[in-house]
Amino acid sequence: MTQVAVIGVGQTKFGVFPDKGMKELFHEAFQEAMADVEKGLDPKDIQEAYIGTLGTGGAQLGNFAPLMLEQVGLEHISARRVENACASSGYGFRDAVLAIRSGACRIALAGGVEKMTDLPRERNRYWLGVSGDVEWERLAGTNFPGIYAMIARRHMHEHGTTREHLAMVAVKNHRNGALNPKAQLGFEITIEQALNAPLLAHPFGLFDSCPTSDGASVAILCRGDLARGFTDKPVYVLGSGTATDHLAVYERKDITRLLAAEKAAQQAYQEAGLGPQDVDVAEVHDCFTIAEILAYEALGFAELGKGWRLLEEGATSLEGRIPVNPSGGLKSKGHPIGATGTGQIYEVVHQLRGDAVKPERQVKGATVGIAHNVGGSGGTAAVHILRIGE
Amino acid sequence: MTQVAVIGVGQTKFGVFPDKGMKELFHEAFQEAMADVEKGLDPKDIQEAYIGTLGTGGAQLGNFAPLMLEQVGLEHISARRVENACASSGYGFRDAVLAIRSGACRIALAGGVEKMTDLPRERNRYWLGVSGDVEWERLAGTNFPGIYAMIARRHMHEHGTTREHLAMVAVKNHRNGALNPKAQLGFEITIEQALNAPLLAHPFGLFDSCPTSDGASVAILCRGDLARGFTDKPVYVLGSGTATDHLAVYERKDITRLLAAEKAAQQAYQEAGLGPQDVDVAEVHDCFTIAEILAYEALGFAELGKGWRLLEEGATSLEGRIPVNPSGGLKSKGHPIGATGTGQIYEVVHQLRGDAVKPERQVKGATVGIAHNVGGSGGTAAVHILRIGE
Numbered sequence: 001m002t003q004v005a006v007i008g009v010g011q012t013k014f015g016v017f018p019d020k021g022m023k024e025l026f027h028e029a030f031q032e033a034m035a036d037v038e039k040g041l042d043p044k045d046i047q048e049a050y051i052g053t054l055g056t057g058g059a060q061l062g063n064f065a066p067l068m069l070e071q072v073g074l075e076h077i078s079a080r081r082v083e084n085a086c087a088s089s090g091y092g093f094r095d096a097v098l099a100i101r102s103g104a105c106r107i108a109l110a111g112g113v114e115k116m117t118d119l120p121r122e123r124n125r126y127w128l129g130v131s132g133d134v135e136w137e138r139l140a141g142t143n144f145p146g147i148y149a150m151i152a153r154r155h156m157h158e159h160g161t162t163r164e165h166l167a168m169v170a171v172k173n174h175r176n177g178a179l180n181p182k183a184q185l186g187f188e189i190t191i192e193q194a195l196n197a198p199l200l201a202h203p204f205g206l207f208d209s210c211p212t213s214d215g216a217s218v219a220i221l222c223r224g225d226l227a228r229g230f231t232d233k234p235v236y237v238l239g240s241g242t243a244t245d246h247l248a249v250y251e252r253k254d255i256t257r258l259l260a261a262e263k264a265a266q267q268a269y270q271e272a273g274l275g276p277q278d279v280d281v282a283e284v285h286d287c288f289t290i291a292e293i294l295a296y297e298a299l300g301f302a303e304l305g306k307g308w309r310l311l312e313e314g315a316t317s318l319e320g321r322i323p324v325n326p327s328g329g330l331k332s333k334g335h336p337i338g339a340t341g342t343g344q345i346y347e348v349v350h351q352l353r354g355d356a357v358k359p360e361r362q363v364k365g366a367t368v369g370i371a372h373n374v375g376g377s378g379g380t381a382a383v384h385i386l387r388i389g390e
Numbered sequence: 391m392t393q394v395a396v397i398g399v400g401q402t403k404f405g406v407f408p409d410k411g412m413k414e415l416f417h418e419a420f421q422e423a424m425a426d427v428e429k430g431l432d433p434k435d436i437q438e439a440y441i442g443t444l445g446t447g448g449a450q451l452g453n454f455a456p457l458m459l460e461q462v463g464l465e466h467i468s469a470r471r472v473e474n475a476c477a478s479s480g481y482g483f484r485d486a487v488l489a490i491r492s493g494a495c496r497i498a499l500a501g502g503v504e505k506m507t508d509l510p511r512e513r514n515r516y517w518l519g520v521s522g523d524v525e526w527e528r529l530a531g532t533n534f535p536g537i538y539a540m541i542a543r544r545h546m547h548e549h550g551t552t553r554e555h556l557a558m559v560a561v562k563n564h565r566n567g568a569l570n571p572k573a574q575l576g577f578e579i580t581i582e583q584a585l586n587a588p589l590l591a592h593p594f595g596l597f598d599s600c601p602t603s604d605g606a607s608v609a610i611l612c613r614g615d616l617a618r619g620f621t622d623k624p625v626y627v628l629g630s631g632t633a634t635d636h637l638a639v640y641e642r643k644d645i646t647r648l649l650a651a652e653k654a655a656q657q658a659y660q661e662a663g664l665g666p667q668d669v670d671v672a673e674v675h676d677c678f679t680i681a682e683i684l685a686y687e688a689l690g691f692a693e694l695g696k697g698w699r700l701l702e703e704g705a706t707s708l709e710g711r712i713p714v715n716p717s718g719g720l721k722s723k724g725h726p727i728g729a730t731g732t733g734q735i736y737e738v739v740h741q742l743r744g745d746a747v748k749p750e751r752q753v754k755g756a757t758v759g760i761a762h763n764v765g766g767s768g769g770t771a772a773v774h775i776l777r778i779g780e
Binding site: 063064069084085097259 | 391392444445449450451452453454455456457459460465466467468469470471472473474475476478481484485487488489491492493494520521522523524525630632633634635636637641649650653727765766769770
């Protein structure tokens with residue numbers, strides 16, 4: 001199989017940017033990614049692009065990909081929007097990998113962008129919510145905090161997970177995010193703050209949820225055998241897995257598992273010829289605190305139902321044996337829907353190259369990383385395994 | 391390069407179906423495609439899916455692909471929405487081809503679905519229009535009939551194209567569509583009717599435009615070396631080309647050309663090792679009559695500016711040397727945005743297999759066909775060349 005490597009990554013700060021539109025955000029992430037290609041890259045050599053976005057800013061309904069590309073001078077190349085809700089650019093990243101493996105191109109771009117804060121809060125809530133099953137779930141009055149809260153309560157009931165465990169995810173990720181200049185909520189919180197925060201949807205308080213965010217991210221991929229012409233530190237894509245599930249949780253046999261993520265992880269491990277024990281660092285989709293615990297289980301870091309143990313052991317903190325979300329995760333770094341998947345790739349690539357922005361955030365000696373991106377409440381999922389060096 | 395073949399196709403009738411939602415339309419197209427796989431296919435063997443849609447019915451904003459797939463029992467597979475306005479499923483078809491060539495799967499599905507007629511006419515017009523450049527084109531008051539009318543007027547001014555030539559496109563495609571039980575406007579019209587129809591946007595009358603439509607289409611693709619296990623008449627994908635352009639026509643040097651379509655065609659011919667002279671039948675993106683003339687030129691059937699000659703010669707009618715839009719085209723068959731690209735593949739596959747629904751519509755002895763799918767006013771384009779037999 002043709003090897004594929006990431007040779008450059010870029011990401012805007014995630015946050016609330018009333019003065020920046022989607023075009024500017026994408027431009028910023030693209031410029032950083034191009035500058036990140038150590039030995040330089042002529043943008044004309046990028047031949048395929050996969051742009052993830054959910055809402056396209058509310059205004060540009062169609063043909064969004066070429067609109068972004070003309071902002072950065074990539075005219076006339078093959079480009080399309082890939083949309084799988086919060087897993088849009090995770091899937092876009094996969095499709096860029098497949099495009100290179102197929103022989104269709106040598107260099108491809110995967111990226112994502114979202115502008116979530118330009119709508120009044122009530123509208124925004126509606127807008128995001130319609131990535132669940134509108135007919136059978138959304139119209140019954142559910143929303144994502146409610147859905148994930150149901151998942152959390154069932155997980156607590158069946159597996160002994162507690163509100164304290166959820167709070168530990170938030171505290172850990174805020175601690176990491178406080179070391180990330182690109183994080184939206186870059187401040188630390190205490191367990192007490194997490195537990196005593198205003199109620200969102202029981203068992204969730206405010207700190208159990210990620211924020212709504214603006215932002216963009218870009219990854220530039222290259223055929224593996226050409227990668228060292230662009231950088232001395234290529235990061236290879238060893239495994240790519242993607243899967244789907246029923247959008248509505250009522251159709252799932254066990255709501256304490258995200259089957260799409262489990263299947264995607266199995267595929268990615270199989271393709272890479274690696275297992276959970278080989279992973280040194282992980283970026284996972286912690287849109288709500290329970291989602292990080294589900295990710296531990298889907299990725300095989302813990303047995304099903306036992307994800308909370310990793311938190312009690314401190315295994316997933318920066319100093320632990322398998323640091324998870326050194327970026328701060330969606331929880332603290334932010335979650336601009338379409339930009340999240342390749343935003344995870346951005347962090348994993350930096351961690352594997354050993355050049356995470358602040359040394360305190362750097363996972364020491366990491367060589368294998370994993371990115372775990374989930375759409376909606378688990379309707380879609382994309383998992384990628386990367387390694388520094390061949 | 392790994393060969394890829396189409397082993398089954400399905401398409402709903404295109405039209406106005408107040409009693410059918412997107413799920414039902416997609417289900418219908420899928421069932422027909424499965425039944426069309428001559429020697430049978432276990433749906434569980436479909437491993438990747440690419441679903442094209444623009445508006446997702448106005449309600450289901452995100453995660454649309456798994457929602458369609460669960461309607462047809464394809465649970466848990468890798469699936470994503472591909473959106474490039476009217477070229478959505480043309481691009482989805484390409485990405486399915488690349489997925490098979492990459493080795494990621496043996497069997498993939500590309501399809502599309504759109505429900506356009508569930509909105510009041512004024513809203514529908516707005517909804518569709520925002521696939522052009524919203525900021526610099528749409529907000530200036532333009533819409534697609536207006537944009538293509540500008541293109542047509544310039545083409546007339548520079549190249550001697552006349553309103554009669556435009557009308558000849560409409561008359562030809564309505565004549566073909568009258569032979570297609572799946573066409574939305576399946577009736578013939580005369581040149582006089584076309585020329586005297588109510589004005590839409592000068593030089594266009596009502597018959598210079600395609601209708602708004604509901605519909606769905608599905609193509610099932612397979613690794614070439616396995617194709618004869620599924621059918622004795624596999625149709626091979628010899629060439630795939632995709633490209634983009636500025637969304638806004640004011641940014642284009644020459645508005646009488648669709649550069650994205652020209653580049654996509656060049657790529658597809660190059661990959662196939664074929665030229666325009668090898669093509670026996672074509673389905674092209676005639677959203678407006680001028681667009682078919684632009685397609686003749688982009689595909690190399692005529693010199694730039696001389697597309698009208700083919701109409702005067704009758705070269706593109708069913709009996710001509712290069713029949714174009716035997717299905718009736720977007721003009722008469724209908725144009726349910728996301729379903730159009732794989733709808734063209736549906737017709738080309740039937741023509742190449744020699745089993746077009748009515749014998750009067752069958753292009754005799756066609757072995758090589760081309761599908762030409764354009765998004766917006768040329769912001770995106772996908773061209774595919776297919777051949778019956780290896």
